[in-house]
Amino acid sequence: MSRWIGKGIATGVRTTSFPDAQSLGEEGAASAIRPVWQSLTPVQALAAADLCPTAALEASGTQSKGELRFDAGACILCGRCTREFPAGFTRVADPRVAVRNRDHLRTTVKWGDGQPLAPASLREAADQVQQRAFHLFRRSLHIRHVDAGSCNGCESELQMMTSPYLDLHRLGLFFTPTPRHADALLVTGIVTQNMKAALLETYAAMPAPKLVIAAGACAISCGSFSSSSMSAGPLDQLLRVDAYVPGCPPTPQALLHGLLLAVERATERNQAAPDGTHGP
Amino acid sequence: MTRQLEQLVASGGLQVAWRRQDEAYAQCRQREFADQVSALARSATLSDLFVATVPPAPPRLTAVMQMVGDPAWLLLSTELATKAFPSLTPKLHAASWYEREILEMHGLEPLGHPAPGRLRLHNWPADHYPMRDLPFDVGSLSQLPRSNPGPAVTGQGVFQLPLGPVRSGPQESAEFLFFSGGEDIVEVDLRLGFKYRAIERLAEGQPADRAIQLAERLAGTSAFANGLAFTRAVERAIGSSVSTVDEHTRTLLAELERVHSHFGTIGRLAEATGLLVAASQYGLLKEEALRAAGRLTGHRYLRGVLCVGGMEIELEAGPRDELKTQVAGWVERSAGLKRLLEQTTTFTDRLDTTAILLPDYAAAHHVIGPVGRASAIDRDARRDHPYCAYHTVEFAVPTQADGDAEARFQLHANELVQSLRIMLQLLDSWPAGRERSAPPAGRAGSALGWAEAPGGETLHWVELDQEGSLLRWRARTPAAVNWHPFAHACGSGNNLTDFPVIEASFSISPAEFDR
Numbered sequence: 001m002s003r004w005i006g007k008g009i010a011t012g013v014r015t016t017s018f019p020d021a022q023s024l025g026e027e028g029a030a031s032a033i034r035p036v037w038q039s040l041t042p043v044q045a046l047a048a049a050d051l052c053p054t055a056a057l058e059a060s061g062t063q064s065k066g067e068l069r070f071d072a073g074a075c076i077l078c079g080r081c082t083r084e085f086p087a088g089f090t091r092v093a094d095p096r097v098a099v100r101n102r103d104h105l106r107t108t109v110k111w112g113d114g115q116p117l118a119p120a121s122l123r124e125a126a127d128q129v130q131q132r133a134f135h136l137f138r139r140s141l142h143i144r145h146v147d148a149g150s151c152n153g154c155e156s157e158l159q160m161m162t163s164p165y166l167d168l169h170r171l172g173l174f175f176t177p178t179p180r181h182a183d184a185l186l187v188t189g190i191v192t193q194n195m196k197a198a199l200l201e202t203y204a205a206m207p208a209p210k211l212v213i214a215a216g217a218c219a220i221s222c223g224s225f226s227s228s229s230m231s232a233g234p235l236d237q238l239l240r241v242d243a244y245v246p247g248c249p250p251t252p253q254a255l256l257h258g259l260l261l262a263v264e265r266a267t268e269r270n271q272a273a274p275d276g277t278h279g280p
Numbered sequence: 281m282t283r284q285l286e287q288l289v290a291s292g293g294l295q296v297a298w299r300r301q302d303e304a305y306a307q308c309r310q311r312e313f314a315d316q317v318s319a320l321a322r323s324a325t326l327s328d329l330f331v332a333t334v335p336p337a338p339p340r341l342t343a344v345m346q347m348v349g350d351p352a353w354l355l356l357s358t359e360l361a362t363k364a365f366p367s368l369t370p371k372l373h374a375a376s377w378y379e380r381e382i383l384e385m386h387g388l389e390p391l392g393h394p395a396p397g398r399l400r401l402h403n404w405p406a407d408h409y410p411m412r413d414l415p416f417d418v419g420s421l422s423q424l425p426r427s428n429p430g431p432a433v434t435g436q437g438v439f440q441l442p443l444g445p446v447r448s449g450p451q452e453s454a455e456f457l458f459f460s461g462g463e464d465i466v467e468v469d470l471r472l473g474f475k476y477r478a479i480e481r482l483a484e485g486q487p488a489d490r491a492i493q494l495a496e497r498l499a500g501t502s503a504f505a506n507g508l509a510f511t512r513a514v515e516r517a518i519g520s521s522v523s524t525v526d527e528h529t530r531t532l533l534a535e536l537e538r539v540h541s542h543f544g545t546i547g548r549l550a551e552a553t554g555l556l557v558a559a560s561q562y563g564l565l566k567e568e569a570l571r572a573a574g575r576l577t578g579h580r581y582l583r584g585v586l587c588v589g590g591m592e593i594e595l596e597a598g599p600r601d602e603l604k605t606q607v608a609g610w611v612e613r614s615a616g617l618k619r620l621l622e623q624t625t626t627f628t629d630r631l632d633t634t635a636i637l638l639p640d641y642a643a644a645h646h647v648i649g650p651v652g653r654a655s656a657i658d659r660d661a662r663r664d665h666p667y668c669a670y671h672t673v674e675f676a677v678p679t680q681a682d683g684d685a686e687a688r689f690q691l692h693a694n695e696l697v698q699s700l701r702i703m704l705q706l707l708d709s710w711p712a713g714r715e716r717s718a719p720p721a722g723r724a725g726s727a728l729g730w731a732e733a734p735g736g737e738t739l740h741w742v743e744l745d746q747e748g749s750l751l752r753w754r755a756r757t758p759a760a761v762n763w764h765p766f767a768h769a770c771g772s773g774n775n776l777t778d779f780p781v782i783e784a785s786f787s788i789s790p791a792e793f794d795r
Contacts (some may be wrong), residue, residue, distance in 0.1 A: 001624070001626070003553065003620055003623070003624075004558060004624070005557070006556040007557060007561065007620065008561075011564070013559065016565060022657075028572070028574030028580070029571075029573075029574030029575075029577075029578055029579050029580045030574075030578055030579070041581040053490050053493050055582065057450075074355035076493060076497075076584075077578075077579060077583070077584065078493050078583065078584040079579075079584040079585075079592070080584075083592060088496060089461065091578065103787055112660070124590055145447050145451075146447070146453070147446075147447075147451070147452050147453040148453070148792060149326075149453075149474070149475045149476075149477055150452070150475070150497065150500075151497045151499055151500045151503075151791045152452055152500040152501055152789045152790075152791045152792070153497075153499075153500025153501070153503065153581055154500070155450050155451060155452055155500070156329070156500050156501055156544065156581075157580075158450035159449075159450055160563070160566065160567055160570070161450075163496045163563030163564065163566065163567050164447045164560045164563060164564055165563075165564065167514070168686040173451055177448035177449065179446075182606055186450075189475065190475065190477060192475055192476055192477060193476075194400075194401070194402075194473060194474045194475070194476055195445065195453055196476050198445050198446055198453070199446075199601070200578065202446050209462075218563075224482075224493060224494055225477050225479075225482065227482060228477055228478050228479075228480065228482050230410070230477050230478045231477070234559040248583070249500060249581070251580065252567075272367070
């Protein structure tokens, strides 16, 4: 046993300083894909919507007049659009992609009458996020996770949150085995017909006030499975959701950002904005 | 060349049609089918049994078989004229869960099956079959699927202890109903299917290239292997070739996936025995492997890089050298950790003789993957049915004889060594240039594709129409085979406190089973 202690000490501290800015994106993979409207032509926008295997990109209209709707909550980061139109779609390494409001993941651009693409409705939705008593959980948050029909990718990443690199315990965040002790319900998966009842029972067993976090494209929008008749979701049709963490699966840093955002310890970045830098 | 497989089939009086050099087809009458398959199974392995229906044609029952010493697959099929067929299970235990699935999903009854209970859709109305008819009326489903009576275990002081479907940590949903006399596990009734997403049904009508993303979502920790087996099935069906570089890249990434998955498996074993430092050490290794995957491909779970006819990405020399340095470090560190674990008695005592899966039982149920190899089943698709660039590298297929958790730990650790060895060889002999592969011969056809996933061989059978869209897709993942022996091994004289060790040592994903 003493050898293990020695091993642990010899390894040193490997924990990231996240959520500090200097350690962003060290996971090596993209956390989100974002359209660069200024570099897209209507032809490309229509073609990109055809490429998209989910409902993340949907277009209507023609070359002369139409619109493109982008939903980061349905994006599974397959990379088809970024490969075909590298200038029109960019991969975002910054893992701070979680939002409080579902609409913050959506944006629409229109074109027509000789005008180029322009974002039409960046929704001013900040006021729609009702202030709830979540600051109560700022110091410590106990999370009950429910897999409601995922592929195991999200669970693998959730397990990585407890690995030494991210070590979520240092931030006062804990997974709890019982819903009675839980402050937050973290849901992954499409909410299958078979898991719907178990999910709702778990939610009902939690004391109020309680948070709900939708993690991953499946929980947010059913992702790849939006046309499966086995889906009873997405989650926000069953429960009121307080934070959305896009990704397929979301990286551990993105999940951590989502948890901190839900308890107002982190700020939101507007996913729909072209440079993604300014919050609502 | 007269082939062993051909001789075997001919001994049953059947004609073999070679559709590809490693894929043979044979047909027989419905009433002969059970006898033929169980006769073949004396010297061959039943790797899959499935029904594919392309209306208006009648459903076709197909058995996929392989044998030691022949790299080919045999697909023996029969047309089902009636809604019932003679069950193979009384003669061939390995057919049991396949037949239960056929009954549950297609409504075709295996006559004489000893226990034709439900596998996935526990309290569903009897006359709904998701692979036969959709859309499904979901109005009646509003309670927990708990109504299925499990095997009734009675005796003085025997009680039931349910675990799941919502588990204690961030784990996948599955329900385990334990029958216990206090400490011991007398019997466990597995309830899977909570995560049933009907993936194969969803893919129907989609262009094959687009459905790769669905295959990659069968399970997160075997995303690449399942995507690869599916892509290869499509490529074989349409006669598409893949360039040498792309085959190399595929092999490298498949091994990288095995490495991160095995790091995770051993880490969970350490966690289950309370060795948190060891669990953290393997957690570090797994995170490093996932980050390496992210840097190489842009996705930590290697999704979105496969395409029909090749790869979407090209690995440059810089990142390859970086990976090589990293792999060399993993070789050394994982060897050191394995030594330390072997010297830690609190670890080895928990694993030793826990959840024994006897070689005889494993052989009778045609168990596959690391679980099978830990019970002396010496099969590995990478060696027995070479694909991608596996014929260019040297590696051993480790096996163990004891079949307990200790054997499964040793097996995962030894396999890790071989995977890292394969990666180093591939990185040392990277082919130059990138020739464009020739356009495929056609768009329609059907074929079998395979790959050795971290949990065992995964088999994907596809049928494409003239447009290159999927008519039917059958995914036989390793989890579809290995949950059955898991339930058996739980009841082999273990205590309830052994369960985390058992679960970690088997390392099977419910999502990969449920589909």
